[in-house]
Amino acid sequence: MASQQQQAQERALVEEALQIGPQSDRRRFFVSAAAFGAAAAAPGVAQAQTPAPAPAAAPAAPPRRALLKDDSRLLNIGATVRSGNYWDFNTFITPIEEFYVRNHYPTPLVEAKPVLDPKQWRMKIHGNGLERSIDIGYGDLVKMPSRTVIATMECHGNGRSLFWEQQDQMQVAGGNWVLGAIGQAEWQIVPLSHIFGLVGLKKDAKSALFWSGVDGADMGRPMPVADIVSRADDIGLCFRMNGNPLTPDHGAPVRLVVPGWGGTASIKWLTEMRVDTHQHWCRLNTRGEVYIGPDYAAPAVGATDEFIGGITAADVKGPMVTWMPIKTIITVPLVLEKSPSVPANYPLKRGEWPRMSAGRQLVRGYAWAPQHGIREVEYRVDRGPWQRAHIQGPNLGRYTWVRFDFHWDARPGDHVIETRGIDMAGNVQPETVPFNQLGMANGAVPKFRIRVA
Numbered sequence: 001m002a003s004q005q006q007q008a009q010e011r012a013l014v015e016e017a018l019q020i021g022p023q024s025d026r027r028r029f030f031v032s033a034a035a036f037g038a039a040a041a042a043p044g045v046a047q048a049q050t051p052a053p054a055p056a057a058a059p060a061a062p063p064r065r066a067l068l069k070d071d072s073r074l075l076n077i078g079a080t081v082r083s084g085n086y087w088d089f090n091t092f093i094t095p096i097e098e099f100y101v102r103n104h105y106p107t108p109l110v111e112a113k114p115v116l117d118p119k120q121w122r123m124k125i126h127g128n129g130l131e132r133s134i135d136i137g138y139g140d141l142v143k144m145p146s147r148t149v150i151a152t153m154e155c156h157g158n159g160r161s162l163f164w165e166q167q168d169q170m171q172v173a174g175g176n177w178v179l180g181a182i183g184q185a186e187w188q189i190v191p192l193s194h195i196f197g198l199v200g201l202k203k204d205a206k207s208a209l210f211w212s213g214v215d216g217a218d219m220g221r222p223m224p225v226a227d228i229v230s231r232a233d234d235i236g237l238c239f240r241m242n243g244n245p246l247t248p249d250h251g252a253p254v255r256l257v258v259p260g261w262g263g264t265a266s267i268k269w270l271t272e273m274r275v276d277t278h279q280h281w282c283r284l285n286t287r288g289e290v291y292i293g294p295d296y297a298a299p300a301v302g303a304t305d306e307f308i309g310g311i312t313a314a315d316v317k318g319p320m321v322t323w324m325p326i327k328t329i330i331t332v333p334l335v336l337e338k339s340p341s342v343p344a345n346y347p348l349k350r351g352e353w354p355r356m357s358a359g360r361q362l363v364r365g366y367a368w369a370p371q372h373g374i375r376e377v378e379y380r381v382d383r384g385p386w387q388r389a390h391i392q393g394p395n396l397g398r399y400t401w402v403r404f405d406f407h408w409d410a411r412p413g414d415h416v417i418e419t420r421g422i423d424m425a426g427n428v429q430p431e432t433v434p435f436n437q438l439g440m441a442n443g444a445v446p447k448f449r450i451r452v453a
């Protein structure tokens with residue numbers, strides 16, 4: 001567990017992040033969290049600057065919508081997904097309004113799914129890998145010992161555009177997130193170490209299946225028990241994000257948070273955890289959210305394995321994505337030339353370059369290496385020598401990102417800025433990554449093209 005001093009430092013950062021300017025002050029967070037029912041009835045109401053009274057009555061017929069989030073703060077990628085506007089990022093903690101949403105289905109609303117009401121929510125924790133089963137309510141969960149973890153959450157699909165734009169791998173299929181399917185929050189969790197203490201983990205427990213089934217019948221994902229046990233204080237059942245109850249888009253009332261692994265592991269609208277002595281296979285660890293390509297071997301299937309939701313052994317196509325790689329971005333929108341789609345409200349048209357004025361410019365960015373933490377960030381201009389960027393504090397190590405900056409004497413003309421991160425284990429962000437069909441986890445050095453006038 002983190003030292004008291006580090007926890008105090010982290011707490012101060014969250015307080016600061018929640019009070020940055022009138023657009024996202026702390027009161028507003030509480031307003032939006034409390035008034036999501038009203039937001040569903042009348043988008044924009046929750047954006048009011050003054051605290052709204054608690055909604056008097058739930059809207060009679062909730063409108064059909066994919067998400068509750070306000071599009072003006074996010075990039076519309078498609079029906080159920082929104083990207084963070086990474087070219088506008090400037091905070092260490094991402095405000096909830098600016099935090100990307102990745103949903104396989106529309107955000108389930110409590111009106112249609114009463115199980116999401118904290119008063120009704122139950123979670124079943126059972127399986128033959130446990131000494132005993134328990135069934136807990138929201139009130140039970142929030143009374144359990146909890147802690148906060150500051151961690152990035154990043155979708156596997158973040159950076160998929162780099163396969164198209166930089167590696168000419170047009171066979172890659174999936175949503176065009178560009179580079180904004182990432183955010184950093186303070187997650188309040190009941191660690192799985194505590195849960196294991198309640199249910200007793202058997203020595204031969206092999207797989208833990210985290211299940212929702214609320215938004216879609218196939219929504220859940222297993223994790224090897226060994227991967228949980230190695231950091232069971234850091235992975236947990238999350239009920240608060242940046243100090244507020246989870247919002248519906250982010251999995252209210254309870255989600256899993258697996259710091260450092262791709263977002264898919266962090267199942268939202270959680271209702272069940274099943275720990276067994278055999279392997280589980282479902283969509284999200286067989287033919288979805290896995291690496292499929294000539295450089296990757298499909299995992300072996302065993303005789304006692306369990307297949308869930310119509311999946312068969314033939315669906316096991318590749319290893320599942322776990323840790324996210326080292327990545328760096330500068331707050332400049334990427335030129336989209338070859339990508340099959342350009343999001344409707346992207347700040348650049350297809351083929352358009354971002355512009356900057358000539359002179360001494362401060363270039364800012366973010367770097368993360370969730371498994372080991374960032375040690376250094378480097379940049380180069382027009383393939384010149386790699387130079388060291390300045391890392392802005394704090395650097396809280398693994399799970400978290402850092403902000404960095406460097407001065408650039410921008411001369412008129414077209415330029416390419418590249419950035420790379422080096423992690424605490426000495427790994428360097430690579431220039432290309434092996435092809436994979438679903439465009440998972442592209443951590444290649446990004447090339448930012450800029451026109452200086």
Ligand SMILES: Nc1nc2c(c(=O)[nH]1)N[C@H]1C(S)=C(S)[C@@H](COP(=O)(O)O)O[C@H]1N2
Nearest residue numbers: 100101102103104155212263264266267268
């Ligand atoms: N039940 C459920 N959990 C889910 C998903 C989903 O569609 N349904 N999407 C996953 C994926 S792919 C990601 S990247 C993260 C996104 O979390 P966020 O929307 O809070 O940013 O949630 C994960 N948990």
Ligand SMILES: [Mo]
Nearest residue numbers: 102155156263
């Ligand atoms: Mo994702």
